[in-house]
Amino acid sequence: MAASAGPEIERLIALLAKLPGLGPRSARRAALQLLKRREQLLLPLAAAMAETAEKVVSCSVCGTPDTRDPCSICSDPNRDNGLICVVEEAGALWAMERSGAFRGKYHVLGGLLSALDGIGPEALRVAELVGRAKAGNETGATTEGGGVREVVLALPATVDGQTTAHYLAERLIGSGVEVTSLARGVPVGGDLDWLDDGTIVQALRARRPA
């Protein structure tokens, strides 16, 4: 790369290049921009990252990154406790929230099952999901206003996403909840984070048994 830029800038460029959407060249441009706008961009971004690292934790209930635990969604009394939407990552959760079509709770898996990458159920928050689904159903208890009625699987329409959806549907048999999936209409290979809100609304309305 550019030996003349000095080790500090080179290190900054190398780290920036690890962000999705930035390659080696655009990372250099980003570093330049940061150097040019030290007060307006570099210092605030450094502070925002440090603050995020310090304050943001994963919600112990649903796995969403937030400064509160339980997160603001899990502790929102106006949301339906009987409905859990399962997403791969927080990005998909944010996309669902932007659509404004879902008023239940969430469960962030933290990834997808992948034989290729060696990611099994124990690496994901599967046990926690099953636990939430069973709570207040198996035992007949009526916590949170009567337990979970339905789990909506909002996973990507990819091989790994559908494998994970099938696995989760299997695991949730006997928990007494209905398991549904977002309707086809999500384009094959499509990632929720990149979808327009209208498509998400339609797919949510037409959800069906997994």
Add this chain to the structure above:
Amino acid sequence: MAASAGPEIERLIALLAKLPGLGPRSARRAALQLLKRREQLLLPLAAAMAETAEKVVSCSVCGTPDTRDPCSICSDPNRDNGLICVVEEAGALWAMERSGAFRGKYHVLGGLLSALDGIGPEALRVAELVGRAKAGNETGATTEGGGVREVVLALPATVDGQTTAHYLAERLIGSGVEVTSLARGVPVGGDLDWLDDGTIVQALRARRPA
């Protein structure tokens, strides 16, 4: 955007979106990646930015961002002091360095003249350039082994770039240095079919014996 992400994460996303190459969506993806890889990416990047903000200064001679002042290029005794390459930004300097073809010193303007954006000569490091070019020529002194012989203008082939180049050439008249520009022509590996007309016109005008 995503109200549920919390103010800290929203702020991080908003700042990331200001980086060149990242828009609102890719900034969200970048923020997610940072949250997922807290130890490997978020903390090191926050630290690298803080360190850059703290340590990197503009070289008082040439304007290059570096932790040393004068910068490592300006203080390199193996580089030709008689040759100054003028670039718009440090990014162009790094590109020149990667080519390995230039062994002189640099001068970073910090931008280009632009009537549209209201950027005049006083906003750029023009006076410093003229000062460097004149030092050891006008006065007959022989600092740095005999003053500057040649100023190479390595500015973009855009309207603003060429306006700036003409202005600098005017300003350097009487300083006793030769003022040259990078050659215009067909880039290496360039297919004529994909080149713009302007480049072809320039390359044809500057044709030379094969």
